[in-house]
Structures are given as structure tokens and as C-alpha cells.
Amino acid sequence: MGLLEGKKALIMGVANRRSIAWGIAQAFHREGAELAFSHPGDPRLLENLTELVATLPGRETPIVKCDVSSDEDIAALFEALRAKWDRLDALVHSVAFAPIEELRGRFVQVSRKGLLDAISVSAYSLHGVVRAALPMFEAAGGGSVMSMTFNAVERVVPSYNAMAVAKAVLEAETRYLAADLGPQNIRVNTISAGPLKTLAASAVKGISRARDLMEAKAPLRRNITQEEIGNVAVFLASEWSRAITGATVYADNGMNIVGVTD
Numbered sequence: 001m002g003l004l005e006g007k008k009a010l011i012m013g014v015a016n017r018r019s020i021a022w023g024i025a026q027a028f029h030r031e032g033a034e035l036a037f038s039h040p041g042d043p044r045l046l047e048n049l050t051e052l053v054a055t056l057p058g059r060e061t062p063i064v065k066c067d068v069s070s071d072e073d074i075a076a077l078f079e080a081l082r083a084k085w086d087r088l089d090a091l092v093h094s095v096a097f098a099p100i101e102e103l104r105g106r107f108v109q110v111s112r113k114g115l116l117d118a119i120s121v122s123a124y125s126l127h128g129v130v131r132a133a134l135p136m137f138e139a140a141g142g143g144s145v146m147s148m149t150f151n152a153v154e155r156v157v158p159s160y161n162a163m164a165v166a167k168a169v170l171e172a173e174t175r176y177l178a179a180d181l182g183p184q185n186i187r188v189n190t191i192s193a194g195p196l197k198t199l200a201a202s203a204v205k206g207i208s209r210a211r212d213l214m215e216a217k218a219p220l221r222r223n224i225t226q227e228e229i230g231n232v233a234v235f236l237a238s239e240w241s242r243a244i245t246g247a248t249v250y251a252d253n254g255m256n257i258v259g260v261t262d
């Protein structure tokens with residue numbers, strides 16, 4: 001019997017087979033969860049997602065449009081989901097965006113609009129989707145929410161710029177949502193993953209160097225895989241993590257503890 005048998009999970013953020021959200025979807029599926037997916041509306045991404053979902057044997061899988069910068073889309077997503085499912089047990093937010101010019105050059109040059117756009121899509125969206133999901137979590141008697149962050153919050157990572165501030169907002173939101181929703185048995189955590197080569201990461205200069213550094217200097221002396229992140233997400237969605245909420249869970253082979261390296 002899988003760890004997520006009988007659970008219904010919404011996965012947001014599969015762009016292609018390299019997406020962290022796809023690693024999570026595969027791990028959830030392996031553990032017996034019933035899945036639904038959202039996509040931002042780009043026909044190419046929808047085609048990728050549809051092809052990937054077709055590789056998962058089993059039940060009908062709802063695929064619904066949701067550009068998370070739109071409150072109307074968020075409302076429509078949960079209306080569509082409610083028409084299919086009576087409840088929701090887990091929500092995976094694996095979505096981020098910053099204008100490319102806000103990920104290059106000097107931090108001091110980050111624009112007001114660029115920063116607000118990054119926060120809107122990458123952080124406030126968590127707030128928006130969780131609020132819209134509340135009735136479905138209540139119907140389930142609780143739930144587990146998780147998002148993805150990167151340790152460019154407490155450490156400075158060159159060129160992460162606007163996205164670093166958006167991730168700081170996301171991590172603070174995680175704690176505030178956890179405190180607010182805990183009495184309803186809804187847990188909210190964020191996974192701080194090591195660097196992986198994905199579509200979103202290709203916009204960040206130096207991702208290959210970050211992976212080389214992790215392999216050479218992380219306590220476990222290796223890079224993280226999509227599958228490993230999927231397994232951490234399974235734990236957070238499962239009953240085994242029922243005492244954990246408001247946490248930033250590092251899945252980075254210990255890189256976050258490293259100060260000076262030799």
C-alpha cells in the first residue's frame with residue numbers, strides 16, 4: 001500500500017519532464033495518490049503536460065488552466081476541481097517567475113514592477129491558491145500544502161536578485177499560513193531544493209557552477225535529483241510528517257550548513 005493511497009493532490013508547475021513538479025507528480029503517483037494538474041495557459045506547455053500525464057496509468061486526471069497571477073483563474077481552477085473532486089488532501093505549488101532583466105546585473109537596479117511581478121507569481125500566488133482551496137481542505141478534515149524555495153534567502157546568490165526577495169516572501173508566508181491554518185489541521189511547508197537544471201533555472205546565471213559547487217562541497221558530495229525532491233514531497237504529503245508545519249525543509253545534501261569551504 002502506497003504512502004499516499006486514497007489522497008487527492010493538486011500539482012501546479014509542470015512545464016516539462018525536467019520540472020521539479022513532475023518529479024513530485026511521479027513520486028505521488030507511485031505512492032497511490034490521485035492527481036490533478038494546473039497549467040498557465042501556454043499551448044506548448046499544455047501539450048507537454050498532456051503528454052506526460054498520459055504516461056501515468058490509472059484514473060482520469062483533471063488538467064485545468066490557471067495563470068496564478070490572475071485571481072479569476074485561481075477561482076476558476078478550484079471551481080473546476082470541485083466539480084470533479086469532493087475534497088483535496090495535498091497541494092503542490094511549484095511555480096515561479098521573474099522578468100529576465102531582474103535576474104541579471106546589479107541588485108540595486110531591480111525595478112519596482114519587476115520585483116512586484118516576481119512576488120506576485122512566485123509568492124503571493126501561494127496565498128491565493130491556499131485561500132481558494134480552503135473549502136476543499138475543510139472537506140478533507142485538513143491538508144498538506146508545500147511550495148518550492150531556494151536558499152538564496154539567507155545566503156546571497158549572484159543574479160538571483162528579484163527572485164531571492166520573492167523566495168523570502170514565500171518562506172515568511174509559509175510560516176504565517178501555517179500559524180493561521182494549523183487549527184484547521186492544514187499544514188504548510190516549503191522545500192528548499194538544491195540546484196537542478198530546469199526551464200526556470202535556465203534563466204538564472206550560474207546554475208551549472210552552483211551544481212559543480214554542490215558536488216564538490218556539500219556534506220554529501222553530490223547533486224540533488226528530481227526523484228529525491230519527489231520523495232521529500234511524499235513525506236510532507238503523508239501522515240508521517242503530521243507534526244511538521246511552517247518549516248523550510250532543506251533537500252540540498254546539506255549545502256545550507258556549509259560556511260567557509262576549503
Ligand code: NAD
Pocket residue numbers: 012013014015016018019020021039040045066067068069093094095096097121148149150192193194195196197198199200201
Ligand atoms: P520549471 O520551469 O519546470 O517550473 C516553473 C513553473 O512555473 C512552470 O511550470 C511554469 O509554467 C510555472 N509558471 C510560471 N509563471 C506562471 C504563472 N503565471 N501561472 C502559473 N504557472 C506559472 O522549473 P522548476 O525549477 O521546476 O521550478 C519549480 C519551482 O522550484 C520554482 O518555485 C523554483 O523557484 C523552485 N526551485 C527550483 C530550483 C532549481 O534549481 N531548479 C531550486 C530550488 C527551487
